[in-house]
Structures are given as C-alpha cells and as structure tokens.
Amino acid sequence: MTQKDNEKHFKEKIKAIQDTMFVLGGKWKLPVILSIYSGNKRFNDIAGSIPGITNRVLSKELKHLEENLLIRRDVINDYPVRIEYTITDYCLTTEEVAAPLEKWGKTHRKKLHGKL
Amino acid sequence: MTQKDNEKHFKEKIKAIQDTMFVLGGKWKLPVILSIYSGNKRFNDIAGSIPGITNRVLSKELKHLEENLLIRRDVINDYPVRIEYTITDYCLTTEEVAAPLEKWGKTHRKKLHGKL
DNA sequence: GATACCTGTATCCAAAAGGATACTTAATCC
C-alpha cells in the first residue's frame, strides 16, 4: 500500500467517525434511543426517564432521530390523542455503538478516580 | 429484578455513555488520537494530517487528551526544541470505541444516500 | 364554557465548541 493510499484511508476513517458523531453524538441522542428502547413510548415518559433533559431539547432530538430513520413517530387517535415513539429495526444497529461507549465510560471512570 | 433496579441500571448506562462522550466525543478527539496513533508525533504534523482543524482547537484537544491519560507530551531537547506526542498504552483501549463508530458511520452513509 | 390532559412549540438566554489569523518565545545559525 502506498503512502497516498494510507492517507486516503486515514481521512475516510476520520470522516466516518465524524459522521457517526453527528448522528449519535452529543449528550442526549443515545440516551433518548435507550429510553425508547427500554419501553418508553410517550413524550412525557421519555422526558421523565432521562435526568436533566428539557422539553425543548427532547423535541429537537426526537426530530433529529426521526430524520435519521432511527425512530418512528405514530399518532394514535384515541382520547386524548397520543403520540407513540418506537425505535426502528435499523435503530437496533446502534447497539453496536452504544455498548462499547457504555463499557468504555465505566472503565474510564475507574481509571481516573479509582472506583466510585 | 425490580423496577427500581431497572431504572438504576438505565441511569447508570446513560451516565457511562455521557462520560465517554465527554472524553472522546466532539468532532476532533478521536481523529487526533488516530493521527498520533498512525505515526504523527509533532504538532504541525498532526495539524497537517487532519483536514480542517485549526491550531487553537488542536492545542485544546491535546491538553484534554493529556489530562485524560490518553496521550503523553515529551519535550525533546535538541535543536530546535521538539515536542513529541505519543499515545499511551491505555489509549489503545479507545480502539474499542473508534472501530464501531467508524463502521457505523460507513453503513449509515449508505443507508441514507445509497452509496456515495 | 370552564377545566384538565397531553404534546409539544415559542421565546429568550447561557455556555460550549469551533474557527481565523496574528503573534510570541526561544534557540541557533550565519
């Protein structure tokens, strides 16, 4: 492999990571997915399950996740009109990302402060 | 397992992910690690290898990574005084996070726009 | 028609992240 090939691969690697960070990065996106995955379907339930999130932020994150085909928003027409969020099949692939992040976060905490 | 246990686990999961995001998240941290890992040791080499990064941002990221025990900064005393950045052994564990992020980013790009 | 319930949006603001670019410092060579 030439030097140029190496550089090309390196830059593609960077781009792929930055893409993932755009879609799943930030403080809230994976927590929102996990919350829905673990059974919360409705806006206020999701909001209540994630410590510190506000309405405005949750609303934005839900839209972002819907645009990226990770969740679905269904309107249920009984009283009162309910909205149900569910994760898509595709969303299950994010587990490949979430699990390593969770694991690394736990070991890093130990590494830095001993155990807490 | 009780409902309370479930909630506790859920919140710990969230916290672990948010911790990782703090240390490795954002646009530049993993790219900087990868650059050093792939052989760049000096400030200007690292800067040159990562498209779009600026001096100021790189400087901040290097400090952040050093504080988190992921890279080491060595002063080499010949002329002109050189600084060498190297990744620590501990840093190798970030591959467990970087590889899935890279993989997911690539498949997601296909999912969204067909292949590009 | 007042009330209550639910899903958000509107408005305004604060903090963090990222960016452009000039400059400093320090050594050594000539």
Next chain:
DNA sequence: GGATTAAGTATCCTTTTGGATACAGGTATC
C-alpha cells in the same frame, strides 16, 4: 543582530448545543 523554525497562545468572532419557562391547541369530560 537578522533570519529561520517550531510550538503554541492571544484575540476576537460565529455557530451549535443546551437550558428555563410559559403557554398554545385540541379534545373530552363535567
């Protein structure tokens, strides 16, 4: 003492992300 080279800082700015809080809009019940 002027030129060169390297690492990073200083300054100022823009963009993105996150946060607090009020309340709109629709419907059904009382």
